[in-house]
Amino acid sequence: MMVGCVGSNCCVMETGLNEGRVGIETDAYIRALIELHRGLDRQGPGDEVFSREILAALPGLSRDTRIVDLGCGSGAGALVLAAYYGARVVGVDLAEAFLDEMMERARGRGLADRIEPLVCDFAQLPFERGRVDLLWSEGAAYNVTFGSALEKWRPLLAEKGIAVISEITWFTDEAPDKPREYWEAAYPAIAGESENISRAEGAGFDVLFTRRLPAQAWWDHYYNPLLDRISTLLNPDEMMSAVISETLAEIELFREFSDCYGYTFYVLSPVAGKGAGG
Numbered sequence: 120m121m122v123g124c125v126g127s128n129c130c131v132m133e134t135g136l137n138e139g140r141v142g143i144e145t146d147a148y149i150r151a152l153i154e155l156h157r158g159l160d161r162q163g164p165g166d167e168v169f170s171r172e173i174l175a176a177l178p179g180l181s182r183d184t185r186i187v188d189l190g191c192g193s194g195a196g197a198l199v200l201a202a203y204y205g206a207r208v209v210g211v212d213l214a215e216a217f218l219d220e221m222m223e224r225a226r227g228r229g230l231a232d233r234i235e236p237l238v239c240d241f242a243q244l245p246f247e248r249g250r251v252d253l254l255w256s257e258g259a260a261y262n263v264t265f266g267s268a269l270e271k272w273r274p275l276l277a278e279k280g281i282a283v284i285s286e287i288t289w290f291t292d293e294a295p296d297k298p299r300e301y302w303e304a305a306y307p308a309i310a311g312e313s314e315n316i317s318r319a320e321g322a323g324f325d326v327l328f329t330r331r332l333p334a335q336a337w338w339d340h341y342y343n344p345l346l347d348r349i350s351t352l353l354n355p356d357e358m359m360s361a362v363i364s365e366t367l368a369e370i371e372l373f374r375e376f377s378d379c380y381g382y383t384f385y386v387l388s389p390v391a392g393k394g395a396g397g
């Protein structure tokens with residue numbers, strides 16, 4: 120979801136992203152966004168193979184690793200993390216419906232005892248400082264802006280912790296008018312990789328590496344299943360029709376301009392003594 124959930128309808132909850140398009144974000148609008156994304160493996164672009172490649176490039180973590188997936192949706196990341204590490208993962212999301220789906224999927228994969236759902240605003244997490252070994256967040260940080268997410272999440276990390284955070288990012292310095300105008304309205308905080316790296320460093324992180332999610336992953340694991348889902352929604356009400364139109368516009372923009380923007384995964388380690396609370 121980015122109209123929420125870049126590939127992403129959910130940011131509406133925090134940022135007023137869609138103001139002026141559907142209008143103000145109402146409960147009904149958010150309910151329609153959630154309903155649209157029901158039953159999908161993902162609520163935003165991503166790819167399990169790509170995620171595993173990132174995990175393989177991280178320093179080794181033990182089975183006692185404390186892992187959180189922030190904005191986990193129906194568990195695309197949390198399920199991979201739990202299986203990969205054999206460790207417990209706390210999946211945090213505001214949408215209880217997605218957490219229910221995550222647990223249903225976890226049960227199906229024999230992972231239910233490793234995944235703990237937490238309905239919570241990830242801007243106000245109840246975790247102790249310095250206790251998270253691996254903080255994972257895919258397609259969700261923009262809901263509070265990447266910069267603000269970095270500042271809020273930095274204090275949670277253990278000394279040798281790692282954060283893997285994906286963020287919608289410009290891949291070009293000179294985007295054409297159409298995507299530029301779209302993103303200026305939808306998410307004014309969108310930036311290029313160098314600016315996002317500066318933001319991460321300013322928030323008290325070293326950037327270990329970055330990796331771009333291939334455009335094909337958007338289609339294979341998010342947009343095509345979402346288009347299939349849309350085709351099953353017969354006689355949508357007015358709100359759902361508006362959400363579908365926005366989603367189709369988002370998809371068509373990506374079809375035309377996927378070389379200009381996409382998701383970059385920022386792999387970060389905290390710098391001792393730097394960042395909010397150090």
Ligand SMILES: C[S@@+](CC[C@H](N)C(=O)[O-])C[C@H]1O[C@@H](n2cnc3c(N)ncnc32)[C@H](O)[C@@H]1O
Pocket residue numbers: 120121123124125126127128129130132133160161162163164165189190191192193194195196211212213214217239240241242256257258259262263
């Ligand atoms: C684009 S979806 C990504 C979901 C999942 N990470 C994935 O890749 O499939 C963003 C998720 O963030 C959640 N979200 C948005 N704002 C949030 C907040 N402030 N606190 C917790 N979750 C939030 C939404 O409910 C949604 O499930």
